Amino acid sequence: MTTASCVAFYLCRYGLDRTVMSVYATFTVVSLGALARIPGSGRQRAATTLTAVPAGLALITLGTLLAVQTWAAVLGMLVIGFLVAYAGTTGPRIAGAAPGMQLLYILPCFPPYAPQALDQRLLGFVLGAVLLALAQRFLLPEPATPPxxxxxxxxxxxxxxxxxxxxxxxxxxxxxxxxxxxxxxxxxxxxxxxxxxxxxxxxxxxxxxxxxxxxxxxxxxxxxxxxxxxxxxxxxxxxxxxxxxxxxxxxxxxxxxxxxxxxxxxxxxxxxxxxxxxxxxxxxxxxxxxxxxxxxxxxxxxxxxxxxxxxxxxxxxxxxxxxxxxxxxxxxxxxxxxxxxRARPTELWWRRLTAHLTPRSVIFQNACRFALGLAAARAVAGLLDLQHGFWVLLATLTLTRTTSLETRSAVRQALIGTLAGAVLAGGLLALVHDRPPVYAVLLPLVMLLAFTAGPLRGLAWAQGGFTLVVAVLFAQVSPVTWQLAPVRLEDVLAGSLIGLACGLVAWPRGAGPEVRRSMAAVCSAVAEGIGRTTGRVLDRTGTAGERDDGGAGILAINRALLLAQESWAQYQSEPQNRNGPQPDWPAVLVAGADARRGERLLPGRPGRITPYEVGDWLRRAAGDTAADYRALAAHLCADHAAPDAPPRPPDLRALLAVAPPVPRHGPDREARAVSAALLLDSVIWLDALATDLARIHREM
Missing domain, CATH: 1.20.58 (Methane Monooxygenase Hydroxylase; Chain G, domain 1)
Structure with a gap:
């Protein structure tokens, strides 16, 4: 990041004498290299960076055009902030790049309104992205992992x-x-x-x-x-x-x-x-x-x-x-x-993008929280005509967390680090004053310190180091005084307060409550899947070709599992006061996968369960298991410790009482054997779901 940033800045500022281009080239490296968390090897990160170029061009263009009025910039920040954050639903690479992409819109959406400088902004962005990709690919690249x-x-x-x-x-x-x-x-x-x-x-x-x-x-x-x-x-x-x-x-x-x-x-x-x-x-x-x-x-x-x-x-x-x-x-x-x-690519993408369009999705919640915070920060910066309002939004973007507890901790560390960095930056600016060669020599050293100390030492060091980077960088772009340092501190304070307010208003407890609701939804989907699969096993003609593919039911289980997995992943990353026994959430996800596997396989099996008494037993056993999952879902939604009644395993003695013996020889022995196989597969499936449920109860 230091190499790519310095090459981009020196080339544009001193080689081409394009100050706007130099700022955008440098901040492109910072946004996609430092602020973004793109996963993967050097080759994978470089590919992701280059793939983001078209979206970055669009964001910079929109930010430049919408800076004409404060209300247009605020509305654009609300919509674009949500869309960029929500795009993380499509995979970890896009999710990792999202914070950096937010910065690409934030940077040009402030006065001065300068559409005539759009070409320099776009060229600077492309240059910074290409240099960053080259550095990621060839300069100390992360090792590749087996595909x-x-x-x-x-x-x-x-x-x-x-x-x-x-x-x-x-x-x-x-x-x-x-x-x-x-x-x-x-x-x-x-x-x-x-x-x-x-x-x-x-x-x-x-x-x-x-x-x-x-x-x-x-x-x-x-x-x-x-x-x-x-x-x-x-x-x-x-x-x-x-x-x-x-x-x-x-x-x-x-x-x-x-x-x-x-x-x-x-x-x-x-x-x-x-x-x-x-x-x-x-x-x-x-x-x-x-x-x-x-x-x-x-x-x-x-x-x-x-x-x-x-x-x-x-x-x-x-x-x-x-x-x-x-x-x-x-x-x-x-x-x-x-x-x-059989689905078209557009259908698959539409399913994924709409799966999280619900207040019960932690990704939707996070996107709303960031969009509201950034829009509020843009409104405050515009209405108060702050000198460097860009820093207000940057602070809001980098300090907002998924819980109010985490946000308060991040704000405290950031203010301490920014204060220390502002003191050092103010002293440096007052001492060096208007000697650009000194700043040019200091820039790579300060960048290397900031980009190294931040990840190693924590948020306070990152904010302090970035304050120094900003001071040294802007001192080479336009004349500045030591007053730049307190302005930076004021803007970070304003952005911190806005981020803290959003953290208190929008889902302040993070994924804690949501993980229970999403796991309850999985239990409800399992119960529905049990009834649906059993009905398709029992109510059919017996010909393998005349069957429904069960796509809608599997989609329902997939959506419930997707939301639950996201909420569980976020819950694990948040500091929680976990007093008392917790349900075995991975066991709930296993139950969902078991229900999905049965719905995929059992209805397509040959055979027909006879006589009526055997089918009636299977229907009752499935109904009991489904009812137990519904009871668990209700108790999870009510935040109770555990359901009152323990789960009921399939009653095999009742099955033996109604199952007729299969003769060793006879014209219909093969047909009865196929039906017996379907029955036993269904019994094993129900037993596995009952075992999953018993494991969850034991942990609670």
Whole structure:
């Protein structure tokens, strides 16, 4: 940042004698290099910086034109401030660049109204952005991280190696490799710049593949470490594990190559699906016979692990093909879980942008808080005709936090640092006075100190260092006196008070209350998903082709999970007085993911649950589980400690009382086996949701 800033400033100020251009080139580096928090390696940060150039040109142009009147600048600050902050919903790179982009509008929206200087402002911005990108790319760049596509390939290879062990527990190195590969795909482990967080089809497929391969690894791990894993597997299990390994290796090879696939090319899950059907139905018959002595589902869970692993491997293959460009995966027999593959890019972006347009979204709340604060600061600076009103908005932008507690702490540190920096700057200006060569020599030293001490020592050092940078910079642009230092202090004080007022008025408690409401919304979405999925499993003709894709239901769960994940992430970053036991919020998110997985997979399964009494039992069991989730949602909204009644697991004895025996031989044995498989898959799904609920209750 020091190198790019100084090269930009010296070239424009002393080489081209363009003062306006020099200011904009320097502040572009400061905004996108220091104020922005663009994640990623040097190459990724440089790419993000260059990608932001068109938006930066538009913001500087709007700021220049709207500076004609105070009311126009205030209205523009309100709208643009909200839009720039809200754009963070589309991914961590844009969210990281948002504060710097705000500054690109703030800088030109002050008097003097000078549209004739627009060309210098735009050229200075482009020069600063290009120099910053070059410095990020070539001057001590941050090391590159493995792309997520290769992490997915490593995880798929680890799953294939785990599937190769088909006669006993897997060796410790193989298990360790599989667990390390799964851990590397955890969202908290993936670098922000590499996370599949944008609404593009590629990123959605990448996130789907990551979820599938982590599920595959977890099921194979449990299969090899569960009780009885030392015994030899049955022949149909061995065949299925071989097919799982082949499918996972095919997906890994395609992901490593990264070559774009045409329809029908690449890895195929057809062989695995062909083996999966008979194994699923035969295992269901065996499991039904054991239910009488297995009322806690120990045997059923263990026998279902290999089937769930096969399901995850199928999804992994299809998601990998979609990631590499084959959008025909929705026509696969398991393609009902890829409804988004048919959506247009504009539809995907619209869904993401509108998902957070609710006061219940912390991103919406933050965007409103920043927009109101910046608009108020612009109004105060314009109405009071402050000499350097730009600093008022900059203070509001940099000191406003998501909670009033954090804002007060930031304001206190900033005022201490600014006061110290103003004293030093005032003494420097009084001592050196009008000797530009001295300031030219001091500029890189002061910048290096400010850009280094700020991140290392905290906000007070950052504000003090920036005060010195501003004094040394402006002393080379126009004649200044020591009075510049107290003006800077006054403006920072005004911006701090405005930021503090916004922090007290707009959602002062931050994400604390919102995390409970958003998690309650997830519980409500899980309850709705249970009823919706069970209804689609029971009320159908039995033909796999005549089914609804369940897109609307999955979208509802996705939206609830998205809002909850954002509120939980912000809640973790805020200082809180966490007195008393807290609900296990990650378990709530796991329940949402389990509900979504069932809604993606179960309605597309073949078979029909008969007789009526069995279907009625499943409907009642699903209704009980859904009611427990609704009760939890109500108690979370009411901020109570825990629901009064404990969750109710599925009553398997009642199922055994109504489930008819399946004859060993008979013309309809195969059809009954398929129906038994659908029933057991549904029971296992409900049991997993009940287990998630019990875990949440224990933590509360």
């Amino acid at each position: 997520l596509r290769l992490l997915l390939a490593d995880a798929a290879d680890a799953a294939a190696a785990l599937a190769d062990h088909r006669g006993g527990p897997a060796a410790a190195p193989v298990l360790s490799r599989a667990r390390a590969a799964a851990d590397a795909l955890r969202p908290s482990r993936v670098p922000p710049a590499d996370q599949p967080a944008s609404p593009t089809l590629r990123h959605k497929a990448m996130a789907h593949a990551a979820e599938a391969v982590r599920t595959l690894l977890a099921r194979l791990d449990a299969l090899h470490t569960a009780a009885g894993a030392h015994s030899a597997y049955r022949p149909e299990t061995v065949v299925l594990l071989e097919a799982i390994g082949a499918a996972a290796r095919g997906a890994a090879g395609a992901l490593r190559q990264g070559r774009r696939l045409r329809p029908g090319e690449g890895p195929s899950a057809a062989a695995l699906e062909e083996e999966l059907g008979p194994v699923r139905s035969h295992r269901a018959l065996d499991s039904l016979e054991r239910l009488g002595a297995d009322d806690r589902l120990v045997y059923v869970r263990r026998r279902s692990l290999v089937v769930q692993a096969a399901d995850a491997a199928v999804v992994l293959v299809l998601a990998s093909r979609l990631l590499l460009g084959d959008r025909t995966v929705n026509r696969d027999p398991a393609g009902h879980s890829f409804a988004y593959a």
